[in-house]
Amino acid sequence: MKRQSSSDFTEQVVNAIASVVGSGPASLHAPSFTGNELRYLEECIESTYVSSVGNFVEKFERNLAEYTGADYAICVVNGTSALHLALILAGVEPHDEVLIPTLTFVATANAVRYCNATPHFVDSSDIDLGIDVEKLRDYLKKNTQQINGNCVNLTSERIIRGIVPMHTFGHASDLHGLAKLCLEFNLVMVEDAAESIGTLYRGKHTGLFGKMGILSFNGNKTITTGGGGAILTNDSRIAERAKHLSSTAKLSHAWEYVHDQVGYNYRMPNLNAALGCAQLEELPEKLLKKRELFKKYSVSFENLHGIRMYEEPPHSTSNYWLQAAILEPSHVDFQHEILLRSNQMNIGTRPPWKLIHTLKPYEDCPRMDLTKAKELQARIINIPSSPDLVGLS
Numbered sequence: 190m191k192r193q194s195s196s197d198f199t200e201q202v203v204n205a206i207a208s209v210v211g212s213g214p215a216s217l218h219a220p221s222f223t224g225n226e227l228r229y230l231e232e233c234i235e236s237t238y239v240s241s242v243g244n245f246v247e248k249f250e251r252n253l254a255e256y257t258g259a260d261y262a263i264c265v266v267n268g269t270s271a272l273h274l275a276l277i278l279a280g281v282e283p284h285d286e287v288l289i290p291t292l293t294f295v296a297t298a299n300a301v302r303y304c305n306a307t308p309h310f311v312d313s314s315d316i317d318l319g320i321d322v323e324k325l326r327d328y329l330k331k332n333t334q335q336i337n338g339n340c341v342n343l344t345s346e347r348i349i350r351g352i353v354p355m356h357t358f359g360h361a362s363d364l365h366g367l368a369k370l371c372l373e374f375n376l377v378m379v380e381d382a383a384e385s386i387g388t389l390y391r392g393k394h395t396g397l398f399g400k401m402g403i404l405s406f407n408g409n410k411t412i413t414t415g416g417g418g419a420i421l422t423n424d425s426r427i428a429e430r431a432k433h434l435s436s437t438a439k440l441s442h443a444w445e446y447v448h449d450q451v452g453y454n455y456r457m458p459n460l461n462a463a464l465g466c467a468q469l470e471e472l473p474e475k476l477l478k479k480r481e482l483f484k485k486y487s488v489s490f491e492n493l494h495g496i497r498m499y500e501e502p503p504h505s506t507s508n509y510w511l512q513a514a515i516l517e518p519s520h521v522d523f524q525h526e527i528l529l530r531s532n533q534m535n536i537g538t539r540p541p542w543k544l545i546h547t548l549k550p551y552e553d554c555p556r557m558d559l560t561k562a563k564e565l566q567a568r569i570i571n572i573p574s575s576p577d578l579v580g581l582s
């Protein structure tokens with residue numbers, strides 16, 4: 190058998206991507222505005238309510254709650270601030286530890302740090318790219334003890350307050366497994382569902398399995414408000430407090446400025462919410478297109494050995510936010526060359542984020558064995574994922 194040379198395989202992979210995205214430049218993910226965006230923005234500007242007051246914020250919050258099935262949605266300036274507020278409201282205190290995957294975007298860790306708490310890094314599963322629940326259970330059994338109803342890290346003697354699973358590239362984590370783990374170890378769960386609007390786990394929208402979930406509407410996400418985020422919750426008290434804390438903790442009064450605690454200026458401007466209202470109307474179509482794009486890539490990759498398209502995990506319906514090709518362990522050495530060659534051709538491919546525990550601000554944080562996350566980081570290549578790369582027949 191002829192030995193496959195490195196460039197052969199790289200060429201085949203890049204050609205397989207190119208055959209789907211066509212000959213022009215293709216970015217990793219571009220927003221698209223195909224509905225009522227201009228109309229609502231114009232309406233918003235004509236009303237002069239472009240800032241922290243206005244009907245679009247309330248409308249967007251109502252529509253988000255309805256779409257996801259959450260009792261409440263509270264809109265804020267970005268996903269990171271949503272995560273920050275959610276962790277405060279989950280009761281994360283200075284000196285606590287919070288379990289987060291090391292395979293995530295840096296915002297997950299930053300939000301923990303904003304609470305003066307410490308991220309505690311956990312490994313990922315190659316089944317769903319989320320937290321490996323069984324491995325984490327074994328680790329917690331060996332390394333923690335329940336003291337006064339708290340999960341205490343026996344090494345650092347700090348309380349592990351909670352866990353923030355993240356739905357990687359829009360694929361749902363093992364949410365039932367995670368919910369069970371939280372009960373066993375007294376952990377509060379906040380879902381980082383920044384990437385997973387439209388993703389269902391056993392028929393229920395991601396972000397609704399813990400005390401709170403957060404969404405992001407950054408420009409590269411499935412729908413965008415320019416910048417924006419939301420907290421989802423079924424707890425009316427938390428919803429009220431989120432609204433209060435995000436609007437400088439100002440008490441409602443016709444003219445007086447009374448603030449009853451140190452609040453944040455995190456409320457989403459009406460202008461952004463207007464964009465969000467239009468984008469949410471387009472979400473079902475974007476999801477269909479993303480699924481179609483996945484199918485096209487799958488067909489195109491069918492005859493390649495050493496790489497395959499990452500398919501949604503069992504019991505879930507993914508939004509396929511970022512399409513991911515995954516190299517067989519025997520082919521990891523090709524990751525760099527494929528990234529290089531495709532980007533030279535203006536095909537926007539990316540490796541996953543650098544694992545957070547390797548970043549300077551987080552080098553010294555506690556962690557479990559992270560073998561699987563390291564493997565996944567080396568094996569995955571994200572490829573162009575804009576919904577408008579396909580038409581709908």
Ligand SMILES: *Cc1c(COP(=O)(O)O)cnc(C)c1O
Nearest residue numbers: 267268269294296297383405407
């Ligand atoms: C996008 C994203 C966020 C939030 O990002 P913002 O830019 O602040 O909206 C948080 N976590 C993950 C995993 C993300 O991908």
